[in-house]
Amino acid sequence: MRGRARVVFAGTPQFALPTLEMLLRHPSVDLVGVVSQPDRRRGRGMRLSPSPVKQAACKAGIDCITPAALRDDEASLAWLRAKRPDLLVVVAFGMLLPRPWLEAPAIAPVNLHASLLPRWRGAAPIERALLAGDRTTGVSLMRMEQGLDTGPVYARRRCPITGRTTGEALRRRLAGLAAGLLADELDGLLSGGRTPEPQPEEGVCYAARIRPEERNIDWSGPARMVDRVVRCFALSPGARCRIVGGPSAGRWLKVLDGLPGEGGRPAGRAVPTREGALEVGCGGGGVFRITRLQPEGRAAMDAAAFCNGLRGEALQLG
Known part of the structure; x- marks a missing residue:
């Protein structure tokens, strides 16, 4: 494609920051908007605080919205369409995207998921991999569809889990791995030269939210x-x-x-x-x-x- 790609990013926690920062620096990307979850009460004082992604977006001067929900939210959908995104990039956003959101980008809606899909689809893939004693995990770059992490996969990156790996360390490692994976695949995505492969039917398991x-x-x-x-x-x-x-x-x-x-x-x-x-x-x-x-x-x-x-x-x- 000619010129820089118009990209909208959706993410919420610290895990999403390396990818957001990569997109801010990438020469092929014009980051035109960010979507994050609403401010929450956090910390000992339970003060109302923005998400790490919103903080980073505001610091960079990027237009950021924080809808409470996306379904039937016409204002947020109108905002997205007005951005005319070529690519919608989602990392640990924490909300399911309705069909109109998935249809908005000209090229594709893509998601970086913290597991080797189809293993550990769902909300807590990092924790489930550790609790199950997995020796390997990773990140997957997939084209989004309405199913829960069921979309076809462009690429994966593997990451070993040792007998001393902690959740915090693994989260940091996978966050960096996700940003690197998208950086390597971005030009191919934008040129239309990458075709995702359907996930295998064998090996599907779900990472239920941690109780x-x-x-x-x-x-x-x-x-x-x-x-x-x-x-x-x-x-x-x-x-x-x-x-x-x-x-x-x-x-x-x-x-x-x-x-x-x-x-x-x-x-x-x-x-x-x-x-x-x-x-x-x-x-x-x-x-x-x-x-x-x-x-x-x-x-x-x-x-x-x-x-x-x-x-x-x-x-x-x-």
Whole structure:
């Protein structure tokens, strides 16, 4: 195509920022508009704050709208059509796009999804890959259609998951991978030289939205499952368990880091070790050695500091 392509970008969280920033810099792109979710109450003070994508768009001087919903929203659709987009790029937007939105771009509506489709279609592909113990994940660039992540795929990029990969680290890695994938494919998309391939029918599975209780640690499960939960929710929002008995009974304890191992303690029985860890018994004869944690109402700390307060006594976690 002649001249720069008119692109509208739709995204909301931090994950979408590397792609947005790439589009702002790309010589073939004229970023004419951004769509993001409405301002939400965030942080300790629960102040009304714009999404990371809206903040970046406003800083760059890009026209940005934040509709509460897209279905039957004629004003937002009119805004999109007035932009005359060649390409609509979607990354972690968080809303389903109605058919009129998918039909608006002259070339295609495309989505960068954080999995190797057709595995982990849906809302939480990063978390589901970690909780399932997948050893490989990646990102997929697909042409959007009305089904949930069912569109044909232009290209994929793979990313290994090691036994120490955390949710936060994997999210950052995939965000950069997604931006790089689109950058490599962009000229082919704009020239019409790329034809997407239908997703295979085998291997389809869905990444359901994470429920709050899924971050609760089940000490009766094997140590490897405890490890997956801890790594998946490390830092934010944090895997957690409750203290059973004693003056702190009923209070939450966030488990931020640790290692699975072998041992013979009863499930949930937590004992300080000489190395400064808090060793907790798990189902199947394993243990999980907590190295960093955060008691409810207190700052995060090394397990050694927490264990000093126990004075060598055991603790029951549930």
